[in-house]
Amino acid sequence: MKNKKIFILLPDGIGLRNFAFTSFVELGKQMDWEVIFWNHTPFDLQELGYKEIKLEGKPRAKTDLLKRAKIEVELNYFTRKFDDQVFQTYKFNNSKKGLKTRVKNILVSVYSKYNSGEKGLQLLRNKMQASERKGAFYLHCKQVLEREQPDFIFCTNQRPVTAIAPLTAAQDLKIPSGSFIFSWDNLPKATIVVQPDHYFVWSDHMKQELLNYYPFIGSEKIHVT
Structure with a gap:
């Protein structure tokens, strides 16, 4: 065999x-x-x-931005679901140095805003896979x-x-x-x-x-x- x-x-x-x-x-x-x-x-x-x-x-660079948004949305979701602010302490402070970094931070905020909650999280997971396929x-x-x-x-x-x-x-x-x-x-x-x-x-x-x-x-x- x-x-x-x-x-x-x-x-x-x-x-x-x-x-x-x-x-x-x-x-x-x-x-x-x-x-x-x-x-x-x-x-x-x-x-x-x-x-x-x-x-x-x-x-791909886009995939990493989607990952950052997924973590942001997920920690917010856990905070609400378990009624515990400790999840907010797991967030990293993003650097604000340089135009490129600031643009990335804005894109992460946009992805987070329009993909909130449980359905948004699954969309972000699927978007990460779709991004990599390209x-x-x-x-x-x-x-x-x-x-x-x-x-x-x-x-x-x-x-x-x-x-x-x-x-x-x-x-x-x-x-x-x-x-x-x-x-x-x-x-x-x-x-x-x-x-x-x-x-x-x-x-x-x-x-x-x-x-x-x-x-x-x-x-x-x-x-x-």
């Missing part, structure tokens, strides 16, 4: 610490998986004896997946905008995917920017938190590790 080919998506360096520098790959090999890192970091994993494919390119980075991701045909893509970090194009391309090609929620405080801080098929969390408590913040996900898609 053919071994399962698993892509471990590394959109940033956090995944290196949690999955490349641990026994994770060896556990996969014991299960007869072919483990390949899809690596967007500058680190050369071949030096560790791992298989890797470099993830080349970058997200870029060269998405096309590169899709070409790699069509060539390699992995059985599953495991995203090591749900936070970077870099992860949107690879996972969107996977979903468009009907390749199942999952994302690891790497820290206990990620959920209340509105850091989820990807929409995979499955979510991996630390505990039953974290699973319940994920359902509280994102009830549309569904319990069957959340796995306690």
Whole structure:
């Protein structure tokens, strides 16, 4: 029987610490998986004896602005839903230096204003995917997946905008995917920017938190590790 080919998506360096520098790959090999890192970091994993494919390119600038708006709207939504001002403290103060930065801030404010509430949040999530589909980075991701045909893509970090194009391309090609929620405080801080098929969390408590913040996900898609 053919071994399962698993892509471990590394959109940033956090995944290196949690999955490349641990026994994770060896556990996969014991299960007869072919483990390949899809690596967007500058680190050369071949030096560790791992298989890797470099993830080349970058997200569109518009996608990052939509992500910033999504976080702004989501924290406002959580504030109202849970009647707790603590969510406002998770916002970052945007720089106001330079004309380009000020224009970006205005665009984020516009996206936030016209996409408020639960329906607006889903629109922003869909707009991030739609934005990435228009870029060269998405096309590169899709070409790699069509060539390699992995059985599953495991995203090591749900936070970077870099992860949107690879996972969107996977979903468009009907390749199942999952994302690891790497820290206990990620959920209340509105850091989820990807929409995979499955979510991996630390505990039953974290699973319940994920359902509280994102009830549309569904319990069957959340796995306690």
